[in-house]
Amino acid sequence: MSNPLIIQGGMGAGVSTWKLARAVSKLGQVGVVSGTAIDLIVARRLQTGDPGGHCRRALDHFPFPDIARRIIERYFVDGGKDESKPFKSIPMAAVEPTPRLMELTVASNFVEVFLAKEGHDGQVGINYLEKIQLPTLPSIFGAMLAGVDRVLMGAGIPRLIPGILDKLSRGEDVELPIAVGKEKAGQTSRFSPRAFCEGEPPKLARPTFLAIVASAALAVMLAKKASGHVDGFVVEGPTAGGHNAPPRGKTQLDENGEPIYGDRDVVDLTEFRAMGRPFWLAGSYGRPERLEEALSEGAAGVQVGTAFAYCDESGIAPHLKQAVIDRVLGGEDVKVITDPRASPTGFPFKIVDKEDTARDPKTYAKRKRVCDLGYLRHAYRKDDGSVAWRCPSEPLQAWAKKEGDVDETTGRICVCNGLMATIGLGQSRSWGDDWLTEEPPLMTSGNDLEAILRYMPVGARNYGAVDVVRQILGSRFTAATELDPEPAEVLRELRS
Numbered sequence: 368m369s370n371p372l373i374i375q376g377g378m379g380a381g382v383s384t385w386k387l388a389r390a391v392s393k394l395g396q397v398g399v400v401s402g403t404a405i406d407l408i409v410a411r412r413l414q415t416g417d418p419g420g421h422c423r424r425a426l427d428h429f430p431f432p433d434i435a436r437r438i439i440e441r442y443f444v445d446g447g448k449d450e451s452k453p454f455k456s457i458p459m460a461a462v463e464p465t466p467r468l469m470e471l472t473v474a475s476n477f478v479e480v481f482l483a484k485e486g487h488d489g490q491v492g493i494n495y496l497e498k499i500q501l502p503t504l505p506s507i508f509g510a511m512l513a514g515v516d517r518v519l520m521g522a523g524i525p526r527l528i529p530g531i532l533d534k535l536s537r538g539e540d541v542e543l544p545i546a547v548g549k550e551k552a553g554q555t556s557r558f559s560p561r562a563f564c565e566g567e568p569p570k571l572a573r574p575t576f577l578a579i580v581a582s583a584a585l586a587v588m589l590a591k592k593a594s595g596h597v598d599g600f601v602v603e604g605p606t607a608g609g610h611n612a613p614p615r616g617k618t619q620l621d622e623n624g625e626p627i628y629g630d631r632d633v634v635d636l637t638e639f640r641a642m643g644r645p646f647w648l649a650g651s652y653g654r655p656e657r658l659e660e661a662l663s664e665g666a667a668g669v670q671v672g673t674a675f676a677y678c679d680e681s682g683i684a685p686h687l688k689q690a691v692i693d694r695v696l697g698g699e700d701v702k703v704i705t706d707p708r709a710s711p712t713g714f715p716f717k718i719v720d721k722e723d724t725a726r727d728p729k730t731y732a733k734r735k736r737v738c739d740l741g742y743l744r745h746a747y748r749k750d751d752g753s754v755a756w757r758c759p760s761e762p763l764q765a766w767a768k769k770e771g772d773v774d775e776t777t778g779r780i781c782v783c784n785g786l787m788a789t790i791g792l793g794q795s796r797s798w799g800d801d802w803l804t805e806e807p808p809l810m811t812s813g814n815d816l817e818a819i820l821r822y823m824p825v826g827a828r829n830y831g832a833v834d835v836v837r838q839i840l841g842s843r844f845t846a847a848t849e850l851d852p853e854p855a856e857v858l859r860e861l862r863s
């Protein structure tokens with residue numbers, strides 16, 4: 368498989384949608400969809416009437432028609448649900464998921480990859496977070512059923528994923544240890560392709576596996592000790608959007624409460640070059656001069672997120688995207704805060720400083736704590752030895768009942784509900800007397816927001832994925848687009 372110069376970074380939840388990944392992939396680069404919470408996203412898209420019929424078209428191609436039919440029956444609302452009514456819930460993830468959730472997880476990963484790959488031969492990857500372990504096995508299987516070319520995983524140590532890809536490609540049963548508190552393998556998640564397919568499972572192409580890492584030591588360990596072949600790495604620095612690795616050593620905060628990164632956090636690329644596997648650099652690399660710099664360091668290219676997050680094809684709700692673009696265009700230095708507390712994962716999380724979002728204390732104070740999506744819950748062992756799940760962003764009483772440390776809840780934000788609202792799929796709620804129509808959004812971005820000016824055609828207030836690719840590749844752009852026989856048509860289609 369060729370190694371294109373640009374990987375469009377996986378952006379959860381629902382920011383790097385199939386539309387974005389498809390656009391990038393058709394331009395000869397790697398388009399990456401996000402697999403995070405894709406079960407919920409597909410269920411909610413169906414409830415908004417499935418505009419364009421895309422999810423239903425993909426489900427028509429799902430190899431298990433009864434499952435596809437059940438999903439449509441359960442979630443599709445013709446013309447879209449009444450906006451003031453809440454979305455129907457889906458079952459929460461569990462070590463032993465209900466058949467209904469298992470079906471939705473496999474099918475939704477299939478849908479997103481199928482749509483991203485539809486009608487062209489470009490490369491499509493899917494991104495998962497290692498920390499979100501429960502849906503991992505059925506998710507990967509669903510993506511592989513749709514022929515995903517690459518699996519990318521960060522936010523943890525994905526040591527067992529390469530071997531899981533090998534086994535799933537042969538139709539073999541797989542298992543994944545689930546962390547319970549400090550125990551790395553307190554429980555085990557299992558997935559059987561044979562049981563799911565109710566017969567001989569198909570042989571599937573094994574996608575390449577790229578580990579997203581923030582240190583050479585982790586990459587070297589993965590190259591030596593992973594359960595199968597790690598095909599390459601994305602080396603992500605602390606200015607990248609989304610979750611970041613914490614600084615090396617004891618975390619120290621600056622006067623704004625942001626983690627201080629120093630020389631020790633600069634990744635030494637010598638060991639990456641020595642490993643002889645392709646690697647891409649991420650974190651403010653969405654500029655042509657930074658691509659050249661990456662190439663001169665021996666990288667295969669760059670992984671870029673923020674630039675694509677604000678382009679026409681990304682999943683961020685258009686009004687939120689435009690509000691940030693307009694502030695940047697207006698010359699404002701829009702702040703992106705590295706918040707060490709907000710995310711229940713415990714990892715620093717980059718958040719755009721914006722009014723009326725969950726990071727705005729006045730807005731967030733109106734929200735009552737509720738945990739009804741649960742992707743970022745952690746497992747813990749109770750005194751009686753059984754395992755239960757909790758999230759420091761959940762209602763304080765529930766957290767206390769689960770013997771969680773009260774200090775852990777300070778500054779936490781419900782990232783799950785916030786990210787859904789950012790992509791226009793936020794839950795509608797009534798908080799007793801205080802009616803809050805929709806969950807407040809939570810926007811993540813990399814620090815290099817100002818760079819979005821570079822992609823903007825003269826006089827425009829928006830730009831497409833093609834503008835990003837063209838800008839970053841510079842004089843190399845033509846060579847890349849030659850992969851597609853009809854670039855003009857592609858560009859027209861992408862713009863429409």
Ligand SMILES: Cc1cc2nc3c(=O)[nH]c(=O)nc-3n(C[C@H](O)[C@H](O)[C@H](O)COP(=O)(O)O)c2cc1C
Pocket residue numbers: 375376377378379380382401403494495496520521522579603606607608609610649650651652653670671672673674676811812813814815
């Ligand atoms: C909106 C947004 C969401 C992101 N979500 C994820 C994610 O779910 N998983 C992941 O591995 N990286 C995530 N990232 C990181 C990107 O994949 C990429 O590595 C990063 O954005 C590169 O740095 P840049 O933002 O400076 O271009 C996210 C980035 C953004 C901007």
